[in-house]
Amino acid sequence: MSTPAADGFFMPPEWAPHTRCWMAWPCRKDLWGAGLDAACDAYAEVADAISQFEPVTMIARGDEVASVSMRTTAKVATLPLGHDDSWIRDNGPSFLVDRQGSLAAVDWVFNSWGEKYKPYDLDAAVAEVLLDRIKVRRYAAPLVLEGGAFHVDGEGTLIATEQCLLNPNRNPGKSREEIEQVLRDYLGIEKVIWLARGLVDDETDGHVDNLVTFVKPGVVLALSSGDADDANHPILQDALARLRAATDARGRSLEVIEVEQPKARYDEKGGRLALSYVNLYIANGGVVMPVFEDPQDQKAMDIVGKAFAGRKVVGVPALDIVAGGGGIHCITQQQPSGKAE
Amino acid sequence: MSTPAADGFFMPPEWAPHTRCWMAWPCRKDLWGAGLDAACDAYAEVADAISQFEPVTMIARGDEVASVSMRTTAKVATLPLGHDDSWIRDNGPSFLVDRQGSLAAVDWVFNSWGEKYKPYDLDAAVAEVLLDRIKVRRYAAPLVLEGGAFHVDGEGTLIATEQCLLNPNRNPGKSREEIEQVLRDYLGIEKVIWLARGLVDDETDGHVDNLVTFVKPGVVLALSSGDADDANHPILQDALARLRAATDARGRSLEVIEVEQPKARYDEKGGRLALSYVNLYIANGGVVMPVFEDPQDQKAMDIVGKAFAGRKVVGVPALDIVAGGGGIHCITQQQPSGKAE
Numbered sequence: 001m002s003t004p005a006a007d008g009f010f011m012p013p014e015w016a017p018h019t020r021c022w023m024a025w026p027c028r029k030d031l032w033g034a035g036l037d038a039a040c041d042a043y044a045e046v047a048d049a050i051s052q053f054e055p056v057t058m059i060a061r062g063d064e065v066a067s068v069s070m071r072t073t074a075k076v077a078t079l080p081l082g083h084d085d086s087w088i089r090d091n092g093p094s095f096l097v098d099r100q101g102s103l104a105a106v107d108w109v110f111n112s113w114g115e116k117y118k119p120y121d122l123d124a125a126v127a128e129v130l131l132d133r134i135k136v137r138r139y140a141a142p143l144v145l146e147g148g149a150f151h152v153d154g155e156g157t158l159i160a161t162e163q164c165l166l167n168p169n170r171n172p173g174k175s176r177e178e179i180e181q182v183l184r185d186y187l188g189i190e191k192v193i194w195l196a197r198g199l200v201d202d203e204t205d206g207h208v209d210n211l212v213t214f215v216k217p218g219v220v221l222a223l224s225s226g227d228a229d230d231a232n233h234p235i236l237q238d239a240l241a242r243l244r245a246a247t248d249a250r251g252r253s254l255e256v257i258e259v260e261q262p263k264a265r266y267d268e269k270g271g272r273l274a275l276s277y278v279n280l281y282i283a284n285g286g287v288v289m290p291v292f293e294d295p296q297d298q299k300a301m302d303i304v305g306k307a308f309a310g311r312k313v314v315g316v317p318a319l320d321i322v323a324g325g326g327g328i329h330c331i332t333q334q335q336p337s338g339k340a341e
Numbered sequence: 342m343s344t345p346a347a348d349g350f351f352m353p354p355e356w357a358p359h360t361r362c363w364m365a366w367p368c369r370k371d372l373w374g375a376g377l378d379a380a381c382d383a384y385a386e387v388a389d390a391i392s393q394f395e396p397v398t399m400i401a402r403g404d405e406v407a408s409v410s411m412r413t414t415a416k417v418a419t420l421p422l423g424h425d426d427s428w429i430r431d432n433g434p435s436f437l438v439d440r441q442g443s444l445a446a447v448d449w450v451f452n453s454w455g456e457k458y459k460p461y462d463l464d465a466a467v468a469e470v471l472l473d474r475i476k477v478r479r480y481a482a483p484l485v486l487e488g489g490a491f492h493v494d495g496e497g498t499l500i501a502t503e504q505c506l507l508n509p510n511r512n513p514g515k516s517r518e519e520i521e522q523v524l525r526d527y528l529g530i531e532k533v534i535w536l537a538r539g540l541v542d543d544e545t546d547g548h549v550d551n552l553v554t555f556v557k558p559g560v561v562l563a564l565s566s567g568d569a570d571d572a573n574h575p576i577l578q579d580a581l582a583r584l585r586a587a588t589d590a591r592g593r594s595l596e597v598i599e600v601e602q603p604k605a606r607y608d609e610k611g612g613r614l615a616l617s618y619v620n621l622y623i624a625n626g627g628v629v630m631p632v633f634e635d636p637q638d639q640k641a642m643d644i645v646g647k648a649f650a651g652r653k654v655v656g657v658p659a660l661d662i663v664a665g666g667g668g669i670h671c672i673t674q675q676q677p678s679g680k681a682e
Contacts, residue, residue: 016442101357
């Protein structure tokens, strides 16, 4: 059994050119409850926003294909494919390229964020079925991992949290060193920057894509909190300190651009919603970012616009998405330019 | 001054996905003489053949734009741009990519194959003007070199001939080591495989693209001669022996696939025409190769088709192109997929 890195493959950064963006239509009724319809509207708005930059293909259950077509513009394509839930960042393939311009992908083991939602057998199969449809070489990785649990810069650096990757609900038998080795072998990275943990009440057990995103090699955009009494404050302070102390795979210190989190919001059960401006999607020539009917929204968009100079920044209201547990990065998956088999 | 390699750029192999193919319309009357019209027909046929695989943009003098449009299909685009001659492999940019999916290009010093045809000031400026038009980052290399004088495998290996690169009519002050260093710095390669010389009477002073082409990493397609009395026989035998003895940048021995040259043909002055089946263009999903009204044509196409399995092979009659001194590889230049500035 070969590995992607041994075969010359690596994961390009999210800003490398894309062939398309994959999404999956909301459908898990026990997750969304009465919010399902509003979630569909919000997903459709995200799909339409991204489709101004690159093709979008929405996977949907057979009986939902017509609904997707009616609720999105004609630019959004639909692929009928069985699935359980709608967070394709996490259960979809992580696409790779090599120096020959060939495409491949990693299929991680998916266990529904530590067995939180069931059933998940269809979601666990989505990456394999999808790769078979588009004839892209698949590497099955011996690791429980979600795409939202890491970010790469395309130059050898990966950022993740200990809370998620070392969580006993994911890979209880594996050491930190063993996990790092799988990441090196399957994503072509050289160095892991470890943050401690994610936002409070984030049911992903601390996905890094709510804390920070790479803007380009050497530069990150990180969530911050100016309120010392906020429950996320010590978490974000620690993350910022670790990012500032880190050096990347090329030996560079990171430039850290801060963006203040929106004000706290809670769900019906009193749980803190995981609201993060950095849970955004980098499209060809654009950035699609979540906004939250918050006074900070415009300032956050300005910071993102300045960080991603030259890209058009589009804010999409995301409270109806966050109600399900994630942001815009969580519901999207880029397929970089490259040739299939 | 930075170099492409220091900035993470490398030249991808010709089989990496292309955004387009560049060509330049025949126009130098003292070169083509009465053959100019037939050359235009042949170039148009090459452009049309390639355009079934990928977009083709033909640069043309302002007063030739209408002629290009009328003589090619609607799929071939035209860019008005001053130029002297029509061998864009040699005076065009050598495109590079990096792991971020960004595009850049090398602009070599062009001196008309050792001052052979004049004027050449417009041709020497074509790469810079073209890169400015499409907003691609340009690296001016301190070396007289033509794109047809080398081949790369995208994995660190370059093949060239001593006759051309070490020729006193190109870079008289530079040693072999200095030239290798420029190639490493500007193409991101690690190892040069040196062949001795090119075909007899090849006025490029031995361009390697008439001798051999990479099929994929570790595999080359090389011209051969079964006739011990043919003037090219010792040259091709030596090239084959050097290829078989070589190891590439990854330490592999090369698999060498032979293709017998067509029968000898001569121009009006008795000069041997440089006829080579390996002077071909690798397009997205296809190969466009020259054929010469020769009994070997079909066998050569079969060998090329088997070597490039999975690609559609199209043969285009090329005697009217070779009359001007080159083949199909010489008149094409791939722009790999990647984003401009």
